Amino acid sequence: MKNLALLSLAVLASGLLSSAGAQTTIRINGYGGTDPAVVGDLINRFVKPAVAKDNITVVYQPLQGDYNQQLTTLLASGTAGDVFYVPAETLDGYVKTGKLLPLGGLVSTTPYIKTLNTAFTRNGRQYAIPKDFNTLILVYNKDLFDEAGVPYPTNNETWTSLQQKLTTLKQKLGPDYYGLCLQPNWDRFGAFAFATGWPQFGPNGKTNLADPRFVEAFNWYTGLAKNKVGVTPSELSQDWTGGCLKTGKVAVATEGSWIVNFLRDNAPNLKFGSALLPKNPKTGQRGNFLYTVGWGVNANTKNRAAALKVLNALTSPQAQQYVLEQGLAIPSRSALTNSPYFKKNDPGAQVSRLVFEGADDGYVRAFTFGPQGQDWTKPINEALAAVLSGQRTAADALKKAQQDMATFQNR
16 A cells, blocks of 8 residues: 555656746747847847746747738638737737737736837737837938038927028028938828827728828928929839938938938948927927837736736837847837947947837827728828829829728728
8 A cells, every 4th residue: 555655756856847848939020131030139138037937938939921911810810820910000900800919917017108009009908019119310421511501300300490590501502412311101291290280080981181280291302302302212212211312411310210221331421410200380399100020928828827927028028128239120129228338429329218208299190091001001101102293283183092091991
């Protein structure tokens, strides 16, 4: 009997040891491109050490190509990762699937910038923790302002004062130079529309492009093309405003912190500075976008506790400081406002500081298309392109845009 009891205890102990030593694998889906190297390094440095004691293995599985399309397919088939990127602009579609785990009560959201939490909240439920973000700022070519004898843009510009500086610069430098690069797309213009207080979606969920506030922003933005104070990227054989700045012919671009590495690699001799976006003269407020991606958890994961531990490690203060110093995006913890990195004098650090400040300054809204997806932007983009290319007047373009928007939203 004694031997039998000892044998039973040995078997039980063996089972407990086996259970304690069992490994749980958490799969993470994210972007391809350069992300596997950066996120892989972050996982090795900060995530694996944090969860090793819990016998959790972490694997990053990038989705190449159209990320949203691929993740949607994987979620539908039940083969998506336990944790994955959730772009704010496509959040509504993922919420509809029921495949996103609401994080209320499971993860603390208080350390993060409030506007970022709002970007991932629907009907009072938060579905992702913001991993990083960008906002728009003015990035300017110091040499062109110096040559023209025009003061650099400051954080106190209004639309009017900035336009005056750009007009003077154009007049001083001549026909081969331009003030501002005008991207004919919602992803740049929209920040100025928000500065007027214009709501992207009204109480009925519809978009009104005939709203006088939207018209005001549209007329100001497209009006910069008059006398070539503003220029579109295509006119300089470029495809974005960073490319405009690279040419040395454009004084100002409206971009995020991603432009720092681009200029370092493609225009290493360009001396640049940065400033916050100008304020609307009527409201006294700036507008801005939050370009942000969050970490979401698969509602159907079989390893929820482990997935939540990995999520917390991915957004730990140490991991976020690392993200900041890589210069690719700005981390989302509000406490990082006191980071020593922001006090550095180099242009890249100053860009990052302004992008961070822009997250909660004025009418800041998430870069999103609403539940109908990216096609929502087409009427606006087409109107901008038509006016900036001289094919339509602003009034005609806006009239058509509103008609197209109404047709689209009533489908």
